Amino acid sequence: MGLVRFLHTSDWHVGRTFHSADLLAEQAFVLGHLADLVTAESVDAVLVSGDVYDRAVPSAEAVQVANRAMARIRAAGAQLVLTSGNHDSAPRLGAFGDFAAAGGLHLRTSADRIADPVLIEDGHGPVAIYGIPYLEPEPARHALGVPDAKGHNGVLAEAMRRVRADLATRAPGTRSVVLAHAFVTGGRATESERTIAVGGVEQVGGDVFDGVDYVALGHLHGPQTLAEHLRYAGSPLAYSFSEALQRKSVWLVDFDAGGLAEVRRHELPVPRRLAKLTGSIGWLLGAEEHAELADCYLSVTLTDSVRPVDAMRRLRERFPHAVHLEWQPENGKATAALRYAEAVRGRPDSEIARSFLDDCRGAPPNAREEKLLRSALENAGRGEE
Known part of the structure; x- marks a missing residue:
């Protein structure tokens, strides 16, 4: 009777630059590869767990790249859940x-649709796919009707309570997937994620997602497995030199x-490698x-x-x-740290200027x-007598 196959991806960050490049x-090349993979692997649905774009108001060119990628994925035969x-x-x-849902693009971007799953059917019945958008704790606790919820863990706990409540109304044996954009304890960050800390706390426990068959996580840019059913896909491209390896x-x-039968990793092509060099020019x-x-x-680090x-x-x-x-x-001269007030106190302008040149080069x-x-x-008018 076959399998239902999902492609878990996240953090496209379409429109992002790399040190101004x-x-x-x-991005268009790698996202186009996803469409080829849909065809080659007979994927039923592509899951994108947040950060489709790199900024709240993406450029027209970024929107075009994302639209073309999604159109190719749909043409290859998969639905999309974002x-x-x-x-x-x-x-x-x-x-x-x-x-968009009529054309196979299912968007979950608001708190009021957390318990409204996308249903994928096979011969064994439905798979319910729940999309939890990124929940900023302060507005989310009011939108979810839990004003006493504390931080990310509190609002995600309420979101998952809603997911489990809806799942309980489904036919017995209904399988489930959750998309979530969060920093789960045990995950490893890179230099390219924007912090989501609230009051110094940005991590949530993995047990908040108990009760579903697979959790497709987004936010951290390195692919990683926290548990068999709890994984980060990571970003499709490296967005910092900390991701070079x-x-x-x-x-x-x-x-x-x-429910969950198997998870396989598929490495993506690398359009341009990252490297570091150290030495004299x-x-x-x-x-x-x-x-x-x-x-x-x-x-490059010059010595x-x-x-x-x-x-x-x-x-x-x-x-x-x-x-x-x-x-x-x-x-080691460039690493010498000086407090400005201490460095200039009691010194003539000419000496300060000389020291500035010496420190800079x-x-x-x-x-x-x-x-x-x-x-x-x-x-x-600052000449010395």
Whole structure:
């Protein structure tokens, strides 16, 4: 009688940039791969657990990329169930949701539809898919009618109470899936998630989701398994250099007559790799072993004792996709921390200016620069007697 197969993905962040580099082409490529996977694996429904867009008001180009990706997924034969994340505007994402559902796009972006599942039928009966949008605790506790609920755990507990209450009204043996956008205890964060902390607490216990067959989590950008039925798909692309070693993936989730049968990981293609380099600018520009990094997004740490002039432009002549640059001289000078008030107290302007140059680039001014400094200070009426 077959299986029901879901594709669990999340955190598309369409429209996001990577250190100011436009990622729309890479996002379109990876999201297009999801449509190919739907065809190859006979997927019944694609689940997107929040953060479809990177900002509340996405650009027209970002909306076009997302729309084309969703149209390709529908054309490949799968329905879509989307929830809103902390980056999305829930009202914008959910607009025309009732009309979209007729075409197989099911949007769950408001608290009042948490207990309104999308039903996928097979020969064993229905699978009820419940979408819990990102719940900002303060407005959510009032929208859910639980004004005494505390933080993320409190509002998610009420959301899951509603899910379980609806599930109890369904036919015996009804299988269930929940989409949720939250930081669940035990998950590992990266540098690219926006914090959802409220009063210093952003995590919720995994036991809040007890009572359903599979929980498709979103928010954390690394793929990870907290329990067999409790997983993060992660983002389809790396959005920080802290994710350079991650293998981005999605979960293929199979349901049989008894519920969750199998979960398989499918690694996604990488349109452009991330890499890090450390060394002096001369060595980085000349060493043959770096040739294969010319097509990578690159984070560079320069170790020259004096800050190189025009370093990023020079690096991009060899590494066109260098996007991040730090200077950490081997002598450790750049790491010296000074309190401004202490650094300038009792010192003449000329000495402060010299120290500023020394701190910024790792070398004091030369004779020509000393002359320019004196002239500038005299023109500003700050010349020394």
